[in-house]
Amino acid sequence: MNRTWAGINAGKGHHHCVVINGEGAKLLSRRVMNDESELLNLLADVLELGDEVPWASKVTRFRKTPKDPDQSRWASPTTSTNSSPSGKAGP
Template sequence: MTKIRAGVDIGKMHPHVVVVNEEGEWLLSRRIEKDETELLALIGDIRRCAVIGGALQPSETPVC
């Protein structure tokens, strides 16, 4: 099963999230608001990437 990783860049105004697979292909790239509703929607989108692209592997290691 392919593993995917999600990385977050916490900016002053808008965090940016990227989800990549093992080959480094971007599955999701999004600037988000610091808002609970948007964060919950983002979690759902990352879970959908895991279902489509493989298993989500938690990591504290930067993707780039």
């Protein structure tokens, strides 16, 4: 059995996919636009590389935190609390 693993970093405008084999060798690395035909072509190419292909995905949505005066730190909305001193959630 030819084991492969695929990972995709999904963005708003484009996505990046990497596929590795059981030894960790990179079999595919491709950036595709957020377009149905490009995504279907990518899926077909990935499925040609292995008998079973488990997928992992990462959706990146970052924004600057309003509490940071110099706006040099970034936070994900899923991990940022933006709590005020009163304990209530901020804007």
